[in-house]
Amino acid sequence: MPRLALVAALALVLPLAASAVEPVAPASVVDAAPAGSAPAPVTVTAASFKCLDDMTPVRGFFVDSLAGNLKATLEVAKSTRGGVYPPGSVVQLVPTEVMVKREPGFSPVTRDWEFFELDVSDKGSHIRKRGFAEVNNRFDKNCFACHAAARPEFDLICEKNNGCEKLPIPQHVITALQKTDPRCKTSDASLTQRFTSWMVQVLSPN
Numbered sequence: 001m002p003r004l005a006l007v008a009a010l011a012l013v014l015p016l017a018a019s020a021v022e023p024v025a026p027a028s029v030v031d032a033a034p035a036g037s038a039p040a041p042v043t044v045t046a047a048s049f050k051c052l053d054d055m056t057p058v059r060g061f062f063v064d065s066l067a068g069n070l071k072a073t074l075e076v077a078k079s080t081r082g083g084v085y086p087p088g089s090v091v092q093l094v095p096t097e098v099m100v101k102r103e104p105g106f107s108p109v110t111r112d113w114e115f116f117e118l119d120v121s122d123k124g125s126h127i128r129k130r131g132f133a134e135v136n137n138r139f140d141k142n143c144f145a146c147h148a149a150a151r152p153e154f155d156l157i158c159e160k161n162n163g164c165e166k167l168p169i170p171q172h173v174i175t176a177l178q179k180t181d182p183r184c185k186t187s188d189a190s191l192t193q194r195f196t197s198w199m200v201q202v203l204s205p206n
């Protein structure tokens with residue numbers, strides 16, 4: 001097996017093996033805030049998600065705002081001391097996994113974050129799974145179980161050093177996935193990055 005293929009295969013197999021984090025019980029979802037103070041709802045559909053190049057990069061991840069308030073989202077994202085993301089914030093590391101901040105009180109257990117697992121193609125995004133503490137990624141690992149380990153000031157955002165279990169996927173594989181988002185019209189990905197991304201697709205469970 002060529003070395004690169006081996007690295008890509010390992011990158012995919014390792015997360016399956018490292019199941020130190022137990023899935024947590026489903027969250028009880030609170031439907032609305034008390035009468036009189038209902039916050040504006042955040043509506044999320046497949047059309048809410050964009051090509052990563054059309055989002056705003058912050059260090060290694062990408063953000064957007066469904067509430068038309070990118071400035072407020074960026075203020076928290078750019079702060080190295082953390083903060084609470086405003087409702088409507090969209091955060092992505094790779095094309096298929098997204099966190100969206102819902103309206104206050106919507107899901108106290110997940111700090112109002114909704115987790116999404118998407119299928120992406122040149123036709124756009126399709127929501128494969130969405131929900132709160134119960135959503136697993138396609139490797140059957142629970143989003144919230146990992147993200148809950150982020151230190152409280154980081155509002156479930158892991159990055160490299162916020163206290164979460166590290167992703168067993170090397171940075172060059174993450175970068176390759178970011179640069180080959182099939183929803184984007186153009187891509188400056190290298191041949192190696194295209195190959196890495198293709199390998200990930202071939203080896204991912206469907």
Ligand code: HEC
Pocket residue numbers: 015060061091092093094097098099115116117135136137138141142143144146147156157158159160164165166167174
């Ligand atoms: C094995 C633990 C683990 C699982 C499972 C997991 N994540 Fe993450 N996630 C991480 C880590 C660690 C990072 C930061 C990686 C980096 O920056 O290199 C991350 C990054 C992210 C980011 C970018 C913002 C951040 O926290 O740094 C988003 C958005 C995200 N994950 C969403 C999801 C969603 C949605 C799921 C489930 C469908 C999921 N993740 C499953 C550990 C996990």
